[in-house]
Structure formats: structure tokens, C-alpha cells
Amino acid sequence: MPDISVIVRFRNEAKYLDAVLRAVTAQQCVYSVEVVAADNASTDGSRELALNYANKVIDISDYRPGIALNRSIEICSGALVVVLSAHAVPANANWLDALVRHLRNSGVLGVYGSQIYPSTARFLDKRDLDIFSDAHPRSEFADSDFWNANSAFRRTSWEARPFDETVIELEDHYWTKQALPSAGRWVRFEPSASVYHYGHEERNDRTFVTPSSASPLKLIDQVIADLRAPDATWPTVMAAGMHLGSLDDIPEVAGAIPVIGDTLLEHDDFDVRWRMAAALGRIGGEATVPFVIAGLRDRSFYPRDECAWSLGRIGAPAVAELLRATTGMDERTLPFAGLALGVSGLPDAQAHAIDILARCVGFNDNEVVRDAVYFLGEVGHVGARVELWRPVVDQLSAADHRLAGAAAWCCGKFARQADSPLGATELVDVARSHPFDSVRAEAVTAIGRFALHSRSERWIAELERVLATDCAGNVRYSAMQALRLSAKRGWSDAGAAAARHHADDDFGVLFEQRLASTPRPTSPAPSRPFQEECHARSRHRWSWVHRVQPGGRVAPRRPRRRDRRLA
Numbered sequence: 001m002p003d004i005s006v007i008v009r010f011r012n013e014a015k016y017l018d019a020v021l022r023a024v025t026a027q028q029c030v031y032s033v034e035v036v037a038a039d040n041a042s043t044d045g046s047r048e049l050a051l052n053y054a055n056k057v058i059d060i061s062d063y064r065p066g067i068a069l070n071r072s073i074e075i076c077s078g079a080l081v082v083v084l085s086a087h088a089v090p091a092n093a094n095w096l097d098a099l100v101r102h103l104r105n106s107g108v109l110g111v112y113g114s115q116i117y118p119s120t121a122r123f124l125d126k127r128d129l130d131i132f133s134d135a136h137p138r139s140e141f142a143d144s145d146f147w148n149a150n151s152a153f154r155r156t157s158w159e160a161r162p163f164d165e166t167v168i169e170l171e172d173h174y175w176t177k178q179a180l181p182s183a184g185r186w187v188r189f190e191p192s193a194s195v196y197h198y199g200h201e202e203r204n205d206r207t208f209v210t211p212s213s214a215s216p217l218k219l220i221d222q223v224i225a226d227l228r229a230p231d232a233t234w235p236t237v238m239a240a241g242m243h244l245g246s247l248d249d250i251p252e253v254a255g256a257i258p259v260i261g262d263t264l265l266e267h268d269d270f271d272v273r274w275r276m277a278a279a280l281g282r283i284g285g286e287a288t289v290p291f292v293i294a295g296l297r298d299r300s301f302y303p304r305d306e307c308a309w310s311l312g313r314i315g316a317p318a319v320a321e322l323l324r325a326t327t328g329m330d331e332r333t334l335p336f337a338g339l340a341l342g343v344s345g346l347p348d349a350q351a352h353a354i355d356i357l358a359r360c361v362g363f364n365d366n367e368v369v370r371d372a373v374y375f376l377g378e379v380g381h382v383g384a385r386v387e388l389w390r391p392v393v394d395q396l397s398a399a400d401h402r403l404a405g406a407a408a409w410c411c412g413k414f415a416r417q418a419d420s421p422l423g424a425t426e427l428v429d430v431a432r433s434h435p436f437d438s439v440r441a442e443a444v445t446a447i448g449r450f451a452l453h454s455r456s457e458r459w460i461a462e463l464e465r466v467l468a469t470d471c472a473g474n475v476r477y478s479a480m481q482a483l484r485l486s487a488k489r490g491w492s493d494a495g496a497a498a499a500r501h502h503a504d505d506d507f508g509v510l511f512e513q514r515l516a517s518t519p520r521p522t523s524p525a526p527s528r529p530f531q532e533e534c535h536a537r538s539r540h541r542w543s544w545v546h547r548v549q550p551g552g553r554v555a556p557r558r559p560r561r562r563d564r565r566l567a
Helices: 014-025 046-050 065-074 095-104 126-133 155-160 171-183 216-228 234-246 251-266 270-283 286-295 301-314 316-326 334-342 347-361 366-379 386-397 401-413 424-433 437-454 457-469 473-488 492-499 507-516
Strands: 004-010 033-039 056-059 080-085 088-090 108-116 138-140 150-154 186-197
Touching: 004 014, 004 046, 004 065, 004 095, 014 033, 014 046, 014 080, 014 088, 014 507, 033 046, 033 065, 046 056, 065 171, 080 088, 080 095, 080 155, 080 186, 088 507, 095 108, 095 150, 095 186, 108 126, 108 171, 126 301, 126 366, 126 401, 150 155, 150 186, 171 186, 171 234, 186 507, 216 234, 216 251, 234 251, 234 270, 251 270, 251 286, 270 286, 270 301, 286 301, 286 316, 301 316, 301 334, 316 334, 316 347, 334 347, 334 366, 347 366, 347 386, 366 386, 366 401, 386 401, 386 424, 401 424, 401 437, 424 437, 424 457, 437 457, 437 473, 457 473, 457 492, 473 492, 473 507, 492 507
Parallel strands: 004 033, 004 080, 033 056, 108 186
Antiparallel strands: 080 150, 088 186, 108 150, 138 186
């Protein structure tokens, strides 16, 4: 009987699924492993591909996240359950061991690992995404960010409390909200259990209305009543927010604005407040503006951030009132107001946004400065105002590694603003010598943007240097991805540089290299079943070769000299 069951849920994920399952079956750990694949009516060959790797395959036709997970766990044999997104490629062969090792502590309810997003991701803004790739572990006793894209827990914990099958979204958050207060336990975020999370090229703007025979007007009345009910459950309130935001084309939905706004400002759950902010942004109009501006002062980052994006979506009706509100606004809230103005699409508002965010970069609170630097990168309309660059470049030397990483990313977003970008020398220094690999990775991504816009051989040489010398897989991943993006823009020198990197032990690097060599997006051909050959980087003399059989243990063979056919 296997020790660990790894569940991979998918629908039409053939582009990534082969790389994901290869990485899963190449893990080095002392536990025996089975792979359980859950297919939601794929039509692109994903199911057939999964059959090459999975011990068990289950078909899910009525898909809700809790249903899919519960049906999958029911057929699992392992005492430990791992849930992995079908477009999240484990970074290396130690991912699984790093993810489950803390479950030996009975106080740990669950573990979720780091998620590194490609530079093209637009699912959430960069400030939000980086919460899930922090360099430091953390323990969460309430309001956990536990995420089933890359998670692990004991089967006994699930047996005590299965996933709710009525929730439309965030079944993982709801599970921890239910379990943590009663269990006296905690959730651990483990940065060493990293995955590269693909598939989110557009900003999260999910809509959903539960199929019903009721008319839209009756449905609106029902969900308003749900929001007003004092005993409404979390799934009910979250679904109400989703439904009202999805019915934004029905004029009568405006009648729900007061109750949505009150829920945004008064509910004690940060996910609910986040969902209400999104609903108000979709409904729009002047009546929503006071609630959403007030939401910028929320105690949690997520509702504040969503309020900023919602105000930007509302656009002109929000700008005048928001500008008035910035007078006397506290430092903590001001960057979010700047973001809202910057993403409004209105030139005058964007000019005010740049002024506000540039002023915030000069504040003394590191968290406020970091928010402002991130949001300057999101807004990006600096034009010829090169004087705005220097304060951001100065933050590359910040003692706070998170602020330094944000500054590196922001410098990259400014890449197209000048032929000879300020901060280039400083970024190269950061990429070569910063002690935090997360900061080096951001600097390398910025260098990749310089390469993309300037087509200078200098930057290609720097990216190749990173591939040849940096010991951190996520930094090499940033370099290979930068070469791949330039190659896809038709720069043959970048493609040649990517091809010259012969071997790597980071699965994300290998996947990016494969994408770089593919003329256009296609579904990767399945590899040999249940087998993966893992190599040390090309500058090393020896390589280890591992073979994983279904449900079997990973057994490393003796080291041998590199065979070029395997590289």
C-alpha cells in the first residue's frame, strides 16, 4: 500500500500535464507513491496522457472543487494526500519530501508549498502572487492562505472533515476555516516545496451562476435575502457575491449594492470581503463608489487590493471622489488609491497615480514602500519621467529582501521606457550576488525584459551566465524563461542560447527549454510511462538517474558519467 497519494485534477491540460506528471514520478523520497488522476471531461488527450503515469484514473462530470477532491480521495490508498494542480510543475526531485515532512508534527493540519508564476501571469497582480512565493516559511493559525494547487494533509484529517461539496470556489480556504478553530492546529507554508504555476494568463474575473429555473430577478432577490440572513453560511455568502457580480448586466442588480457594500465593510471573513469588492467592481456605477473607497482601508491585503482594482474598473464615476478621498488619506491606504487611479484607463487619473505612488516610495514604512513599488510596476505609465526610476532603483539595495525583489520586478516593467534603462548595472549586480535567490530571480526576469526590448547580445550573455553558474533552480528558471520569451518573439540568438543549456535538475528549466524549442504551442508527446531521467546541471561531472514505478519507492542508481543521449 502506498504511503502518499498524489491527486492531479485536470480538464484539457495536455500542454502542461506531461511535465507535471513526469516531475511527480521523478521524486526522490523515502515514501511509496501512487498517482490519482481526476479528469473532468477532457477532449485534448489529457486523459490518455495521464494513463501513462497514473495508478488510478477517475472521471468527474459534475465538477465542483469539493466534489472532485472528495471522489478522488475516496479511491486513494495513501495515509498522506497531496493535491497538485495539473498546470503546476514541481520544481525539483525534492518537492514531495519538502511538502510532506512537516506532517510528522501532529499539530500541523496541512502544508502548502510555494508557487512561482511565469512572468506572463495575470491571474492576480504581482504583489498578490508574491505572497505565495515568499522565501520564509510561516505558520497560519487563522485566515490561512492554504491552496490546493500545491498542498498536503493527512487522510485522517479529511475523514474528520471532508471538503464541502457546495462551494463554488476556495474549497481549500473553507476547509481550514472550519478545521483550524476547533482543532487547535495550524497550517504551514513551506517555501522549499515549490511549483511553477502556469495557465493564468488573464486576470481573475470569474463569473458563475448556479443553473436554476428561476428568473434572474428572482435569483437576485434570493441572493440579497441570503446576504441579509444573520445565519447565512460562508458558502452561501460567497455564492451570493459571485452570483450578483455575474448578473451585472441586469439593471435590477443595482438594488443589491447596499447589502453588498455593508457586507464588504462589516463581514469578519477576509475572503467574503474580497468577493464583495469584486462584485461591486463588476456592477459599477456611482452608488458602489463610497463602499469600495471605504474598503481600501480594510485590515486585510486581499480586500484592499480587490477594492483598488474594482475602482479602476468602475473608472470615471470613481475618479473624482477617489481623488478627494486621497486628501488626508493614511499612508497605508494611499498606495491602493494610487493603484486604483492608475488602472482606471483615464490619462489624468494615471498622472495623479504616478505622483501618489512616487511620493509613497519615499515613506519610511517598508510595507507601504513595497506596495507603492509593486503598484508603480502595475501602472507602468512613467513615459519620459526618468526621475521616477531612481527611487525605485535605490530600493534594490534595501535590507528587506521582499522590497528589493519588488524593486527588481518594477525595474523590469520599466524596460521599454528607455533604450539604456537606468538601474541596469545595479540589476546585474543583484542578479549575480544577492543572498536571496528570490531576489536574484526577479533581477534575472528584469534582465530578460531588457533583452526582449533591446535585443542586445549583452543581455543574452548575462542570461547564459546565470544558467551556467547560479545554483538556485528558480533563478535559472527565470533565465530560461526569458530566453524562451525572446525566442518566441523571433530572436533566434535567444533560442540558440536556450538550446545550448544541455541539462538541468530543475524541472521548470527543462519545461521552459522544451517550450523554447517548440515552434508553436502544442501538446507535449507522452514520455515513457512511469520513468524520468533527472540530471545534475551540465557543469557537474556526475548525474543521478532515478526510476519510479507505480506506487513504488524511488531508488537512486549508482552515479555514472553523463551520457549525451540522456542530456
